[in-house]
Amino acid sequence: MSGAPQGFSEIKLIDPFEIHTGPVWRKDGTYAFRVAEHHCNMRGVVHGGMLMTLADMTLGGAVWDATDREPSVTLNMQTQFLKPAKAGDLIEVTPELTRRTRGFVFMRGDFKVGGETVMTVQSVWKLLGKD
Amino acid sequence: MDTALNRLPEGAEDISTGGFNRFAGPFYRLPDEGAVRRFAFAALEKHMNGAGTVHGGLLMTFADIAMSRTSRLASGAKSCSTVSLNCDFVGPGRLGDIVEIRVSVSRQTRTLVFLTAVVFCGERVVMNASGLWRIA
Numbered sequence A: 001m002s003g004a005p006q007g008f009s010e011i012k013l014i015d016p017f018e019i020h021t022g023p024v025w026r027k028d029g030t031y032a033f034r035v036a037e038h039h040c041n042m043r044g045v046v047h048g049g050m051l052m053t054l055a056d057m058t059l060g061g062a063v064w065d066a067t068d069r070e071p072s073v074t075l076n077m078q079t080q081f082l083k084p085a086k087a088g089d090l091i092e093v094t095p096e097l098t099r100r101t102r103g104f105v106f107m108r109g110d111f112k113v114g115g116e117t118v119m120t121v122q123s124v125w126k127l128l129g130k131d
Numbered sequence B: 001m002d003t004a005l006n007r008l009p010e011g012a013e014d015i016s017t018g019g020f021n022r023f024a025g026p027f028y029r030l031p032d033e034g035a036v037r038r039f040a041f042a043a044l045e046k047h048m049n050g051a052g053t054v055h056g057g058l059l060m061t062f063a064d065i066a067m068s069r070t071s072r073l074a075s076g077a078k079s080c081s082t083v084s085l086n087c088d089f090v091g092p093g094r095l096g097d098i099v100e101i102r103v104s105v106s107r108q109t110r111t112l113v114f115l116t117a118v119v120f121c122g123e124r125v126v127m128n129a130s131g132l133w134r135i136a
Helices: A016-021 A048-066 B003-007 B019-024 B056-075
Strands: A025-027 A030-034 A072-081 A090-093 A096-100 A104-113 A116-127 B028-033 B036-042 B080-089 B098-108 B112-121 B124-135
Touching (some): A016 A048, A016 B056, A048 A090, A048 A116, A048 B019, A048 B080, B019 B056, B056 B112, B098 B124
Antiparallel strands (some): A025 A030, A030 A090, A090 A104, A104 A116, B028 B036, B080 B124, B112 B124
């Protein structure tokens, strides 16, 4: 349950809850996450809460990049769980920016294991402005 | 132990028996209020984001745990899985807050449970959630 996939490097996490649940790796616009036992529920599948935390981290990271590092907060997240993922699975997502306005960013992402989508997410982010 | 845990409401029962539930928790079940199922956690340092508020991922985890548990209680099924979950982040939770969720069943069919929930810090709404669970 170890290292980064080829060509990916670990991203520096700052939020205590993200440090607690990570690590997350990145290569260009794609993020990767390896499911460990402690991310799973008692049925041995990755917990929905862990997947939504991963969505918040990665879509938030993409907002940060797309806005040239403008702080933002999650306003809304809509999640659909299509298929279970298990310990050992590598989950990958390439977040997509659907629309950006002066105050908001609309994001979406398909989270995949081996090319198959396990979760789809849409989220709205409020930009807080730069100092 | 963190002092916030000492401020949990009376009758709080730890439901974080293992897995991610325990890793992210602890989470507690509170006594029902009529048909409303209630759960709580104390916001600890590990639950925070860099801005000093409770992380959205942890709030969604809390909702998923409470709403999944409510689906099982309503249906009597051993396990229920989340099909979809929609969360609106209404306001921030802070370190040391006792965060409570109140979950209601909108409709139950043979195979599905429709739920709504509101997350509070005291009287203040922190998150609205609604979702759909499949009875396994």
